[in-house]
Amino acid sequence: MCGRYVQPKSVGDLARIFGAVVQAPADLWEPSWNIPPSSSIPILLESVAGEAEFQRRIALAQWSLTPPWSKTLTSRFATFNARIESASEKPAFKASVKSKRAIIPASGYYEWVGEGASRRPHYIHLPDGDLALAGLYSWWRDPAADKDDDARWHLTATMLTSDAVHTIADVHDREPVPLPRDLWDEWLDPTVAGDQELLDRVAAASLPIARELVHHEVAPLRGDDPALIEPLS
Template sequence: MDKETDDMIQEFVAEGGDFRDWRPSWNISPTDQIPIFLESKKKDAPSVRRVELARWSLVPSWSKELKTKVPTFNARAETAAEKPMFKASVASRRAIVPAIGYYEWQTDPATKKKTPYFIHAPEGELLGFAGLYAWWADPALDRDDPARWHLTATILTSDAVQTLEHIHDRNPVPLPRELWDHWVDPTVVGDQALVDEAVRAALPVAADLQFDRVGPVSGDGPELIQPLEHDDADQGGTEHRG
């Protein structure tokens, strides 16, 4: 774990749990484990903030199995509050997904060739994407079996900002740090208005993101985010993603 991530965990987790077994990865796929920041509250008890590992693909509590018929690693911000898959999580189970950046693939309309880009903050700062989480209980296991419970999560996406739309028509919702506390507060009842507020607040952060063309995204390691030599299509990128 790098010092910046450790410092952010210390800042966010004021009380309660502390997650120290997480290790960085530069190639995370849906259903892999990702760290999330969340805040939970039990009746008549104070809220507790903690960092947990979650399965990156949300599975609602009512699902009969630990998979869904449609992809749920992303949730469209425009409809998340009304979709049965995400509605309960929008209401009270919201999270921050920390990352140093993300990959997106630009598709050439003529050749269908996909070119990977690493999209990141200007100085490599840690980003906090607006996320949702849900607990799924395996009905095949006893209620007191700790393996019964699975924490799952998704990342909200919105229409891509102008500076990124040539790469892809959607981008994750990167929340400004001053909105994190409000977003994860379980006493704030979430609805579409809250999601819309998050998307609006994320626009300046998303517009400030920079992008680098990178090589094939296979294996794992910091070399995956090293930029290739820029061409004319990379205007606006930097010489520097996670």
């Protein structure tokens, strides 16, 4: 699983990296080194947004996916992660697998080692470079809101995970799925009908990147600043 991650870039920088436009209010988002589930996070997606053709854009989403059929925005089940091995079969995720796939930019993420009070966070990242993590998104409409109220629509997202590679398996048995650059376009393209075959292919293609991941212990996560990812001395 991944329950905390780091995104230190501005949305302007992300837009330049991914060749996307920034959709308000994503332009108000601030970089963070301590992002928990249910936070508003920048995601990359492609869809029609008042335009005549598909547009690649950066939007803010709640980091916990809510399927359209849910009666409430908040679920009693954890939906900030989805297992890539079975997401195409799960009621909460299968519609998103088909046509609502996203990229979640990150520089790294945290996992904990130990139990109880002795749990110690580790920062997991690439030695040189950032991560484009495979995600899914969904739009949830608030049934209590007026149909003319644009705020009734809530964009939500989840991060796909797979079995951890040997380089970080001593920290956690699951990890987010990093997308290689040559799969970004296909992954985001909503005209590509996603299925388990696509998920399996993405999981296999992610392995060379995942094998490059390194980690180091950091101090307990308090506050939100760049010092959080510094190695514990």
